Amino acid sequence: MKTIRWGIIGLGAIANDFASDLNRVSGTVIQGVASRSLTKAKNFAKKHKALKSYDSYEDLLADTNVDVVYIATPHHLHLEWTLKAIKAKKAVLCEKPLGVNAHQVRQMMTAAQGEKVFLMEALWTxxxxxxxxxxxxxxxxxxxxxxxxxxxxxxxxxxxxxxxxxxxxxxxxxxxxxxxxxxxxxxxxxxxxxxxxxxxxxxxxxxxxxxxxxxxxxxxxxxxxxxxxxxxxxxxxxxxxxxxxxxxxxxxxxxxxxxxxxxxxxxxxxxxxxxIGFCHEIEAVNTALRNSKIEEARWTLQNSLELxxxxxxxxxxxxxxxxxx
The missing domain is CATH 3.30.360.10 (Dihydrodipicolinate Reductase; domain 2)
Known part of the structure; x- marks a missing residue:
């Protein structure tokens, strides 16, 4: 089974819970975590056994060993960092809401489909x-x-x-x-x-x-x-x-x-x-990536747009x- 290497952008409370569950899923490793504060990133990495810590989101996206990025920034930053991750050819699991509005979601859909990169909204429910x-x-x-x-x-x-x-x-x-x-x-x-x-x-x-x-x-x-x-x-x-x-x-x-x-x-x-409950969506993303899918059939980008x-x-x-x- 191919190991899926995760990166995390934005290290708040939900990212802590998500990282805890990443370590519960087999065939998964936390390759890197990024915060604007290197101290925060290093502490987070130590707690959750991440291999690398960055004080720049850009540096994490430049890490060629990262397969997929979990974006857990505040809502207004989802568009910017999802688009940058897609441009860097990273698969993306972005916390809900995927975008603040439908216009933003359409931009993300177009980018992901154009680059043939996996993108999903993290609606764990x-x-x-x-x-x-x-x-x-x-x-x-x-x-x-x-x-x-x-x-x-x-x-x-x-x-x-x-x-x-x-x-x-x-x-x-x-x-x-x-x-x-x-x-x-x-x-x-x-x-x-x-x-x-x-x-x-x-x-x-x-x-x-x-x-x-x-x-x-x-x-x-x-x-x-x-x-x-x-x-x-x-x-x-x-x-x-x-x-x-x-x-x-x-x-x-x-x-x-x-x-x-x-x-x-x-x-x-x-x-x-x-x-905690994130394991199931993590496993869904891992399976999709191992099968070279760019969407997860149970929660597609069209679903995110309509929502x-x-x-x-x-x-x-x-x-x-x-x-x-």
């Missing part, structure tokens, strides 16, 4: 074992015709300053792109593109969007979605059909279990995830836009 089974099970209509999805992603962050990345407008802050993407993803992966979108937001004192309610209307079902930095919710996802319910347990976007409730009673299905188009419409409706767009 798509590869979560529980979510994979839920998606497949619903194809056989175990709860009858689907009528409603309720899902949210909320946590308390009001103790953070307006300069924190989740509130900072210059960094594409706001709940929609940071956490609202998850419930919208769930509706999209189950039902596709909606016929109608309605969204309402409230804003943080610094001007960024704080919490948002979204209603997606389909031909014969609806999705009620919510995201917020103002409080913590139960973070379960509920699907209601004409013959029963399916509930993905908390935290639904990384859950180990779901429940099926019908006239025959309740059935519980458990699917423990590997490590961000929904998020664009939500942000446009509520006025959660950025000066740099």
């Amino acid at each position: 798509r590869f979560n074992p529980t979510m994979e089974e839920v998606i497949e099970k619903l194809k056989s209509n175990p709860i009858g015709k689907l009528r409603l999805l309720k899902a949210d992603f909320c946590f308390h962050a009001l103790d953070q300053s307006s300069e924190h990345r989740i509130f900072n407008l210059e960094l594409a802050g706001g709940s929609i792109l940071d956490i609202g993407i998850y419930p919208v993803f769930l509706a999209y992966i189950l039902f596709g593109k909606p016929q109608e979108i309605k969204a309402y937001s409230q804003f943080h004192q610094g001007g960024s969007e704080l919490q948002t309610s979204v209603l997606l209307n389909y031909e014969d079902c609806q999705a009620q979605l919510f995201s917020s930095f103002a409080f913590r919710s139960e973070m379960t996802a509920h699907l209601y059909g004409e013959k029963g319910q399916l509930c993905v347990d908390a935290d639904w976007f990384q859950s180990d279990s779901y429940r099926l409730l019908t006239g025959e009673g309740e059935q519980v299905y458990k699917h423990p995830k590997k490590g 961000i188009e929904i998020l664009d419409e939500i942000r446009n409706q509520v006025g959660a836009v950025y000066d740099f767009e």
Whole structure:
């Protein structure tokens, strides 16, 4: 089995978790990590057994031993460093959202397809074992015709300053792109593109969007979605059909279990995830690269484009836009 050599750009909290799971996946090595601070890069490399540390993203991209780059920078830098990685002929796994808007995602798609380089948005939930089974099970209509999805992603962050990345407008802050993407993803992966979108937001004192309610209307079902930095919710996802319910347990976007409730009673299905939960998308990327694929069939670039188009419409409706767009 070919060893896949990873590089990491941006060494924040999510990169720490991701690196921990990289070391849990066989046939994988962390070739290099990059931060603007060499001390930070060296400490990160020591903690996660990376072979090299860089104080320049460019230097990591110039490392010929790096096969694929995981980009974990703030949202507003995804476009720049994804394009630079593609130009350097590196495969790319970029944290969600792939781009801040559809225009950015199209630029990345064009670049990756032109260079014939692998590119995928890191939406780990798509590869979560529980979510994979839920998606497949619903194809056989175990709860009858689907009528409603309720899902949210909320946590308390009001103790953070307006300069924190989740509130900072210059960094594409706001709940929609940071956490609202998850419930919208769930509706999209189950039902596709909606016929109608309605969204309402409230804003943080610094001007960024704080919490948002979204209603997606389909031909014969609806999705009620919510995201917020103002409080913590139960973070379960509920699907209601004409013959029963399916509930993905908390935290639904990384859950180990779901429940099926019908006239025959309740059935519980458990699917423990590997490590923190990133192992599954890492394995998907590794397999794609070993098979010389430039996309992963379960989450394609077209999927990422259609998802961000929904998020664009939500942000446009509520006025959660950025000066740099």
